[in-house]
Structures are given as structure tokens and as C-alpha cells.
Amino acid sequence: MRLFLDLEMSGIGIVSAQRAHFTQPLKLKGGSVLPAFELVYETYGTLNAAKSNAILVCHALSGNHHLAGHTADNPANIGWWDNIIGPGRPLDTDRFFVVGVNNLGGCHGSTGPASTNPATDKPWGADFPVVTVEDWVESQARLADQLGIDAWAAVMGGSLGGMQALQWSLSFPERIRHALVIAAAPKLSAENIAFNEVARQAILTDPDFHGGHFYEHGVLPLRGLRLARMLGHITYLSDNQMAEKFGRRLRPGAGSYGFDVEFEIESYLRYQGDKFAGVFDANTYLRMTRALDYFDPALDFEDDLARALARARAKFLIVAFSTDWRFSPARSRELVHAMVHNGQAVAYAEIDSVHGHDSFLMDEPHYHAIIDTYLKRATP
């Protein structure tokens, strides 16, 4: 009860999702066409009369549209970026109209692999196309149209969400005034792709995956999804933080010289893996990782990132975290260097943080102060 009251007082309070229908076919980068689709989204704050104060927040691999506040049925179901969104918070809902959207291909209400394929009246499953960052931006632009938003005051996100913010500045240079690209990279490294590939293979080779058509078999590829998530968590944390948080601490009753949980870190990973496998869709996971792999705006510019970014008109804030080894500060600096080379407006902050890649989700005062200051200067 206490928790509930605190939330009511300080944050967004109760929120509920909305649903947008799009009947115009969407041609995807991979070549296929979605005849129609739906996007689930939430909004916080009020769109001003000029419709100039809207901020789009894009989510990362396992995120969704529920950014802030909590659902009416469950005070504990708090949005994943609640610490940054609300009255007086860096994304100040007294000033901004904030939009969170579940990506196409997702598993939180937007059209995705578990949705019904109109051609078969069965779940899409494996037949749901691979979607790219460009496709997401295209679909989000349709949502902006429907909301009457000609240009976003800002588009922002962390990790894969940051890549969408960057892509917005390239796909629709005139429809985005600021891009906040946090804990991201201009493209994945071979090592990044390698981690994604092991995660995908865990899912694809799970006998319960059934080639992506598990819905019809009444089973879920829980083993594969669990392994994928366990592996993901290793890359989200920093080595130092893992050492601090778990070290080599043994679990009570350890010393069995077997393969049950002996070390705290094992318990943590199994818990995270189990929790995730129970709620996330394996086909969505595959597509999210593939979108990461394919993202490479410089590919059509002979790997010249500066040329690739030249058409952007947005002002940029790039943020990286010292202990992030998934997308290290060096990767963010590639973006900064290209933008500086182009004479584009870019601010860069490298935050000291122990939380690795996950830092972008954390309540880091210095980081939040930077977002706050940047957005205060960004007049709607």
C-alpha cells in the first residue's frame, strides 16, 4: 500500500495502453509487405496545441511501450524507464508529451509473430517477416501521423532504442529536432553478432521451437529462450559489477561438487533466464537480435559513417557509460567523430558508472542530470 501511495504522489500514476490500427500496407526492407498492422503505445503528459512537445522513446531488445507509471490492475507493474519520466523528472511530463510504442514484431501487443496471420488465420510464427530498425522507424512515423505530430521534439532510446533514434534522424531528417542516442553503436561488431548468434542458436535448436511454429504445438521453447537471456545478462553487466554484486560467493548449502547452484552468480542467471522465458516470445527475440545485426547505416556509403550521417538535421546528444563493454564508449565516439567531421550539432557525455550496458536503465544522478539539462534547453 505504501508503494502504491508513493507512486501516486511522485510519478505518473495509473496508465493504460492504446492501440493504433494501420490499414496502409507496409513494405519492409527485407522485401515483404505487411498488409496491415497495429501498434500498442502509451502516452504521458499532454500534447500542446502546436503539437511541438512530443518525445518518442524507442525500446531496446526486451523492452516495450510501458515506459512509466503503473497499470491499474498492478501497482508493481511499473514502466521500465519510470525513473526518468514524470513531473519534474528529466523527461518532464509537465512540459513534454512522451510516447512509448511496442515495436512491430514485438510481443507486448503490437503486431508480431504471435498475432494472427490474415492469410492463414493462424499465428504468423516463423512466417512473420524479419523487421529492421528502418522498418520500425517507418511504422513509428505512421503513428506520428495518426497523432498529428509533424516533428518530434526528440526521439530517444538506449541500446537498440538509441539506434532507432539515430535512424529517425536519417529516415526523416525534418521530423526530428533532437536525437538522444544512449549506450548505442553505429553498428554491431563481429563479437556483438557472435553473442546474438549463440542466443539465436539456443532458440532455433530447442526441440520445442518447431521451426518457429510452436504456438500450434502448444509448447514454448523455454530452454532456448532461457539460455539466450542468461547469456544476454552477462553482456549487460560489467565484469566489475558482477564481481562486486556476486563475487565468488557460494550459495548456502554449496560445496556439493555437482552442477546445481553453487555460486550466487549462477542463481542470479538462472532466475533471470526463467523469469524472462516465461513472458517473452522466442520469435520476437530472434527478430530483435537480427534487427541489431543488420543495423548499419554506413553500409550503403562504403562504410563511411560521416557520409551516411550527413543528411541528418537533428541535434544530437550521445551518451555512453564507462563500463559498458557491449557498446563501449569507443563505439559512441565513432558517432561523435563522424558528426563533428560533418559540422553537425552534437553533445557527448561519457558517464562513469559501474552498471555496464544496463547503466542506461539505472538511476545514475549524473546521467539523469545530463538528460535533464539537455532537454531543458530543447524548447518545445
Add this chain to the structure above:
Amino acid sequence: MRLFLDLEMSGIGIVSAQRAHFTQPLKLKGGSVLPAFELVYETYGTLNAAKSNAILVCHALSGNHHLAGHTADNPANIGWWDNIIGPGRPLDTDRFFVVGVNNLGGCHGSTGPASTNPATDKPWGADFPVVTVEDWVESQARLADQLGIDAWAAVMGGSLGGMQALQWSLSFPERIRHALVIAAAPKLSAENIAFNEVARQAILTDPDFHGGHFYEHGVLPLRGLRLARMLGHITYLSDNQMAEKFGRRLRPGAGSYGFDVEFEIESYLRYQGDKFAGVFDANTYLRMTRALDYFDPALDFEDDLARALARARAKFLIVAFSTDWRFSPARSRELVHAMVHNGQAVAYAEIDSVHGHDSFLMDEPHYHAIIDTYLKRATP
């Protein structure tokens, strides 16, 4: 044919394994007792009359006793450390008698999970005990006894092999004159354990694992072992090397927007995983990773590594590689600092290498020169 001739001329030539039987029961650290066991080993060079020129080489996670030369039936079956062992090579077989042994619990001929459990007349499977680095050293000491070797001129190894060399200096201070500890660490970090745990979970949750008793079911947990190896390979290579070797290069025919191989790195990992899963034993893999997890000589000394190492009488050469992020140079320096604190004889080399953790297996001239020089000064 050309390959065969080259080998005959420059290296060890044809070798064949030997087998040692031990009928004295071996009490393991975990509490169980092996009533009897066998170790498979190979030797190169000649044991001198004083039996003072013997070097024991300990293998890492997926290694075995076949260090150098090739088997009679297959000129391509070259030992895994052939580049360092032979006449005129750093482990000069004109001077030294080199011994390679397959670890207890292994899957290359020594008693292990696939061996027959005398109590049941069936394969040990899951009932084969978890063995530790200390147990391996104990079993290797039995082999030394049988070979009439009172003290090794040197014990050496890379990675988990280096941990065995270190443990030799602690378990039998008077039986080892030099310990060469290469690309190792005094204990695993939480992140190291985390990677091992994901690999183990891949195997343990493979439906074909059958709780470790897959031999009786006529199946192999290939999917789990393949994932474990794919993940392992990410940690063996450096990020830089992966970028150089594979980058984001697409495979011919890529661009399918699906989950088949699109990037070269995916092809590499799948190939490595498939190859390994076909030849290695899953129960051995589990035990090798657990031996890594448990290794922690400072545990009984309130985490004081210097106190833990104080009883060693060997001289040490510690070698680390700049791009090794599995056991980084910082981990080797922990050993060096403790030994310096103790006033022990220790030399330390940090080698610039692009090959990450795998560097210890590579033909790095500077690295081999250091081993060569060190062993030239180590009079048998």
C-alpha cells in the same frame, strides 16, 4: 604427402599413446573415492639417467595428452602444442623428456564419465565424480611415481593447464622446480563462472542429455555441447581479432533477412560448434568447467593469495597476453604480486598478441622465444 614429409623432418614424427593403471584408490576433494583409474599419456624425448629432465604439460578445458607429433594412422592428427615441442623447439626434446597426460574425467582415454563404472558395469555417466585441479595434480603425481620421476624439471600449461602447474607448486612443493603458468588466473571471476554456467545449462537442459546418462539412451546432447563450444569460442578470441578475421562480412548469398548464416562469424561459430560436439563428451565438458569454477587456492587463506602461495618452492614464469579478456594480464599480475610479496622467484612476461586467450596456442615468436630462453636457463 608434402605435409607428412615436413612433419617427419622438422618435428616429433609418429607418436603413440601409453596407458598407466593405478589400483590404489584415489580420494577426491569432493569426498568420493575412485577405486582404480587409468591415465592415457604420451612422451617425447628421452628421460635422462638422473630422471631430472622431465616436463609435465597439463591441458586446458578441451585439450588432451596428444601434445606433439602425429599418430601413425593420421598424419593430420597433429598434437595441439606441436609448435612448441620438438628438437630445437622451446620444449626441446633433445634436452627434455616431455609428458602429456589426459586428465582424469577426460574423454580421450583416461578414466572418465564414458568409462565403465565397476559398481554397475555400465558407463559412469552422471555418477562420475566432479574432479578438481587438486585431484588432477594428485593423479599426475601417481603417474610421476610410476615413471620414476621424483621431481619435474617443470610443470607447465595454458589456461586451466596453467592452474594445474600452479597447483603442483602448492600440492608438491618439493617435486617441481619450475612452474610455467600461461594465460591463467588465480581463480575465476564471477563473469568467468557466468560463462561456464550458461555453457553447462545448455548441456544440462538438452533433452538428449538424460541427466548425464545419455550413453544408455544411444543419443548425444549435441545441441547443448555445440552451444557451449560456440560460446566458449567467443571468449577465446579477442574482439579485435574477431573484427579483423570476420568483421561484419556477409556470406555469399546473404541478405535473406532470415536466421540462416548471414555473417561470416556465424558460419565460423557454427562450424566450430558442430565439429566439437561430434568428438567431445558432454559429461567431461561439465566437469572441466566445474574444475575451473572451484579452483581457488586462496580460499582457505581468507582470500590472501600471498599466504596461499607461500609454501611453493618452485621458480615461476608467468605469461599473459594483451588481448586475453578471459584471463586478462591483470589476473596474471595478481599471481606475480603475491609472489613478489613473498620474495619468491618469479619472472613475468606480458605478450602483445591479437589472438586473445587462444594466444597461448599460437605461433607467436616473442612468446615462444621467452619460453625457449626460460627453459634454456632451467638446467635439467
